[in-house]
Structure formats: structure tokens, C-alpha cells
Amino acid sequence: MNLSFTEENYLKNIFHLNFNIDENVSTNAIAEVLNTKAASVTDMLKKLSEKELVNYEKYQGVTLTEAGQQKAISVIRKHRLWEVFLVEKLHFKWDEVHEVAEELEHINSEKLINSLEEFLDFPKTDPHGDPIPDRYGVLKSQELIPVSKLKIGDKGLISGIREHSAEFLKFLDKTGLILGESLKIIDIINFDGSVMVLIKDRQQMISREVAKNLLIAL
Amino acid sequence: MNLSFTEENYLKNIFHLNFNIDENVSTNAIAEVLNTKAASVTDMLKKLSEKELVNYEKYQGVTLTEAGQQKAISVIRKHRLWEVFLVEKLHFKWDEVHEVAEELEHINSEKLINSLEEFLDFPKTDPHGDPIPDRYGVLKSQELIPVSKLKIGDKGLISGIREHSAEFLKFLDKTGLILGESLKIIDIINFDGSVMVLIKDRQQMISREVAKNLLIAL
DNA sequence: TAAAAAATTTAGATTAATCTAAAATTTGCT
DNA sequence: AGCAAATTTTAGATTAATCTAAATTTTTTA
Ligand SMILES: [Mn+2]
Ligand SMILES: [Mn+2]
Ligand SMILES: [Mn+2]
Ligand SMILES: [Mn+2]
Numbered sequence: 001m002n003l004s005f006t007e008e009n010y011l012k013n014i015f016h017l018n019f020n021i022d023e024n025v026s027t028n029a030i031a032e033v034l035n036t037k038a039a040s041v042t043d044m045l046k047k048l049s050e051k052e053l054v055n056y057e058k059y060q061g062v063t064l065t066e067a068g069q070q071k072a073i074s075v076i077r078k079h080r081l082w083e084v085f086l087v088e089k090l091h092f093k094w095d096e097v098h099e100v101a102e103e104l105e106h107i108n109s110e111k112l113i114n115s116l117e118e119f120l121d122f123p124k125t126d127p128h129g130d131p132i133p134d135r136y137g138v139l140k141s142q143e144l145i146p147v148s149k150l151k152i153g154d155k156g157l158i159s160g161i162r163e164h165s166a167e168f169l170k171f172l173d174k175t176g177l178i179l180g181e182s183l184k185i186i187d188i189i190n191f192d193g194s195v196m197v198l199i200k201d202r203q204q205m206i207s208r209e210v211a212k213n214l215l216i217a218l
Numbered sequence: 219m220n221l222s223f224t225e226e227n228y229l230k231n232i233f234h235l236n237f238n239i240d241e242n243v244s245t246n247a248i249a250e251v252l253n254t255k256a257a258s259v260t261d262m263l264k265k266l267s268e269k270e271l272v273n274y275e276k277y278q279g280v281t282l283t284e285a286g287q288q289k290a291i292s293v294i295r296k297h298r299l300w301e302v303f304l305v306e307k308l309h310f311k312w313d314e315v316h317e318v319a320e321e322l323e324h325i326n327s328e329k330l331i332n333s334l335e336e337f338l339d340f341p342k343t344d345p346h347g348d349p350i351p352d353r354y355g356v357l358k359s360q361e362l363i364p365v366s367k368l369k370i371g372d373k374g375l376i377s378g379i380r381e382h383s384a385e386f387l388k389f390l391d392k393t394g395l396i397l398g399e400s401l402k403i404i405d406i407i408n409f410d411g412s413v414m415v416l417i418k419d420r421q422q423m424i425s426r427e428v429a430k431n432l433l434i435a436l
Numbered sequence: 437t438a439a440a441a442a443a444t445t446t447a448g449a450t451t452a453a454t455c456t457a458a459a460a461t462t463t464g465c466t
Numbered sequence: 467a468g469c470a471a472a473t474t475t476t477a478g479a480t481t482a483a484t485c486t487a488a489a490t491t492t493t494t495t496a
Contacts, residue, residue: 006453027474040454042475047452059461059474090333100327107321115308224483245444258484260445265482277444277491 001051005106008075009034010044011053012105014064015072024061070137077133079105080126081116087127088120094127095169128169129160129179129215144215147185147195148208155184160215168213176200183216219269223324226293227252228262229271230323232282233290242279288355295351296331297323298344303334305345312345313387346387347378347397347433362433365403365413366426373402378433386431394418401434 003011013033017025027045031038049056053068064072082104086092092100107113114135117123125131133139144160158181161168172178176199186203187196193208206214221229231251235243245263249256267274271286282290300322304310310318325331332353335341343349351357362378376399379386390396394417404421405414411426424432 004452028472036453037455038474039456039476043453061474086330090330090337092329092333096329100325100330103325103327107318107325109318109321111310111314112304112308112318115310119308222482246442254483255485256444257446257486261483 002108003071006044007048007051007053008071008106010041010048011064011068011072012075012079014054014062015069015076018063024063026061073133073137073139075105076139077135077137078107078113080130080132081113081120081123083126083128084120084123084132085116088123093169093173095166095173097127098164098166127179128164142217144217146212147183147197147206147214147216148193148211150185150195150216152185152188154216154218155182156216156218157181158183158214159217161213162215163213171210172214175204175206176202177204177206177210177214220326221289224262225266225271226289226324228259228266229282229286229290230293230297232272232280233287233294236281242281244279291351291355291357293323294357295353295355296325298348298350299331299334299338299341301344301346302338302341302350306338306341311387311391313384313391315345316382316384345397346382360435362435364430365401365415365424365432365434366411366429368403368413368434370403370406372434372436373400374434374436375399376401376432377435379431380433381431389428390432393422393424394420395422395424395428395432 010030013030014025017029017033027038027041030041030045034041045054045056045062048054048068049062052065053071054062054064056062079101082101083097086097086100087094117132117135123132129144131139131141142159145156146162150156158177158179160179161172177183181199184198185195186198189195193211194205195208195211196203196205198204228248231248232243235247235251245256245259248259248263252259263272263274263280266272266286267280270283271289272280272282274280297319300319301315304315304318305312335350335353341350347362349357349359360377363374364380368374376395376397378397379390395401399417402416403413404416407413411429412423413426413429414421414423416422
């Protein structure tokens, strides 16, 4: 079955919301991320339910069916592969790729996306460290821990982020907190949760807010 | 002003129709290429006229305004650059690129398309020999002559085609009538307009229909 | 040059996606 | 438990793109 852009966006965002909270996704939550009104969401949920892409019970929120989940993962796969293309081949910065990928993720061609994946040499993650589902829809994510949960002395590689705003990404660039760098916890300030980290042989203080959004592979 | 996919497709196809016939484009002609009904076309022409993208007079057909033409050329630029990408980088065959390019041509990002052009090394033509407009909207086409208009002894390079169907493209592949090959007219059969050509040191007979659709740069 | 034919436009519906305002239901709190 | 607040759904419109059928205009042709 062929879905509209709109339907694909609903499925993708329900997937992300469910991934984050792991219970039924609420109408309001969907309205918020899709920048639309609750009434519109209700209408669409009825339609997606009709197509058996979501499990929907009035007033109880939704989850994706297996079919809905597969469709969502396929959109995410396309989004992330295109992001890799933009950064690796067209030299976009990692804070510049998202909007364009939002459009490219809806181009429908199995051949295109599989060829692109091969052209990019089967990348495991996108420029933000997020895992890329394989062509069979299998999405395996590495265990990542926010810096804010680490103890003094812990050490690992910067491997992901929780917040994807261009603001945050540019800040990380500027302070050298780049994906793949090794990072060690030097000190944690009780007063406000700031963390002193060792990065590129330099000590650097980061706020609790940053620490919560920076993910490490131990 | 941002246009819908549909509006972009109307403009692009009006451009192509006008390029081929060079007079006002008729409602029916548009309906035919867009696979829609004349009544729908009339509605859209009114809307495009409102936006000053076409010059429309009831019952008299349309032409593009300068703004409409620029928009059409920008869509064509994207279509052709993506086709080059698909063939050169993703190893699509030249008869496999059109449908996907029809989707990709609507992705809106100046940065994307200019970076892609650079990545592809500023190609002059697409895989079918059609010229690629530059970033300023300038489209310059080489003078090409169909084989059917040549005389015995004439010689040139295969440089374009008039018919873009996958059928025809696959036929050309099979018979070695590839873009860039040198071709010489050996004989013309008066009876049915067939032409004997020399291609890759081999003589080959082609029908008048093929000769009309194969374009040569002298 | 006046029918007839062809092309085009108008009128009136339909479908998808959206909205606001009002009604219904659930949740959370004394 | 029972009310108030928050959430969600329904009702009724709107906008874009499309369609069919009928009306209008242009073109062709005898
Ligand atoms: Mn993204
Ligand atoms: Mn990403
Ligand atoms: Mn094409
Ligand atoms: Mn082409």
C-alpha cells in the first residue's frame, strides 16, 4: 500500500514517541511534534487505524501495528541514509542535513535506497550517531549512556546525542565534543550537576543540560 | 513563492510542450501529458495565472511568464542532475532513472542541488543527452539533427534522442547506438526511409522511425 | 457561412488534510 | 466519591486537487 507524505510522517513520529516513552502515544503528543491540532490527529489516527497501521482505541492513544512499524522504520532508514549522503558526499555540516532529509525520506524506490546504501558503503549510523535500519527493517541500537549518568573516572567514546537541534549541534562542534572522540569524567559538581570532562587532552566544563544530552559508549 | 508538486509539474510540462510546438499550449495537450482531465487543467491554469506564472486567456491556451519559465527550468535542472547522479554514482541504467527523477525533482534546496552539481563535476548534459540548466537558469542547447534529415556521407556523434521511452532506450543499448558514438550515413533506402549507418566499424540498418528519434551533432 | 465536431469552461461533487468551537471522556485532586 | 481540569473526540467548515456532466466557445467542413 502506498502512503502519503502525511501518513508517513505520522507513522515515523509515532514510532519515535513510542521509542522514547514506551507506552501508548497520546493524541496531544503527536499534535505537538507534528505541529498540528489534536482534532487533526484524531482524524488521521482513525484513517491509519482503518488501514491497520496503528492500534487505536478512542481516548486511549495509539501504538503501531507490525505493518505500521515496518513502514516507520523504512522512512527512518531513508532519512538517515540521506543524511549520511549529505554529510559524506555533499559536505553538508551535521546541523544542516535534517530539513532536506525530511523531504528526501519520502522518495519511494527500493532500488534507489539500496543503491545509495551500497554507494555509502553500508554505514552503521547516521551523522548524529543514530543507527541505520538494514534493508530488512532490522534496527539495532547500541547501548548509550548520557554523560550525566556517569561516575568520576568513567571513560568512553562520544557516540550519540539526545537533542538534535542545530543550536546544540553547533555548540558541540565549537567545543570539540565531536562524535567518535574519547571522553573521560574528571569531576562532577554537586551544586548544579556540571561535569568536568577530559576531551582531546583538554579539560572542559559542561553543564548538566549538555551532559544529559551527550551519549557515551562505554 | 513555494509551489506544490502539482504546480511544479504543470509548469515543467507546459515548458516542454511550448518548447516542442512554440505556440500557446492547449488545455487538452496539458491534460494529455499530465494524465488528467481538461476540466482539471482549466482550474489549475486559473490558479497559475492568478500567481502570474502563466499568461492565460480563456479558450486560447497558455504560455509561461518569465517567472513561470524560471520555475520550470529549475525543476528541469533538478530532474537532469538527479538523473546524472543515478547513472554515474548509483549505476542505474539510462532507462531506469526517469520515474525516480520525477520525484527527486521536487526536493527544494538550493544548497542541495548546487552541491550535487559540484559533486557530479558540473555535467553539461543528462544521461539522455539533454542539456542541464546552470544555477542561474540559463539553458543552452546544442544544435542536433535527426538521422532522418542527414544525407549519405554525413557523419557525426550520437548526442541526443527525441523519444525517451524505456523501450526505445533499451533498443538503442542493444543495437549499440550509444550516446557519444560516432555515426556515418552509408545509404538511405527510398522505399521506406530506412537508413544504413556505420557505427563502431559495423554497418547497421535502422528504420525511419528510429532515424527520426536519434539525434546527431555534426 | 451555417451546421457539426472538437475543444474548453463551468457547475457541482468528492477526497485528503486541515482548522475552530463545542461536546464527551478521562484524569487528578480535595 | 465527586468535581474541576485536562485531554480527546465530534461537528461543521475550508482549501487544494481532482472528477463527471452540462454549457459554451472555437474550429472545421461541407
Ligand atoms: Mn534528521
Ligand atoms: Mn540524524
Ligand atoms: Mn527524465
Ligand atoms: Mn533525461
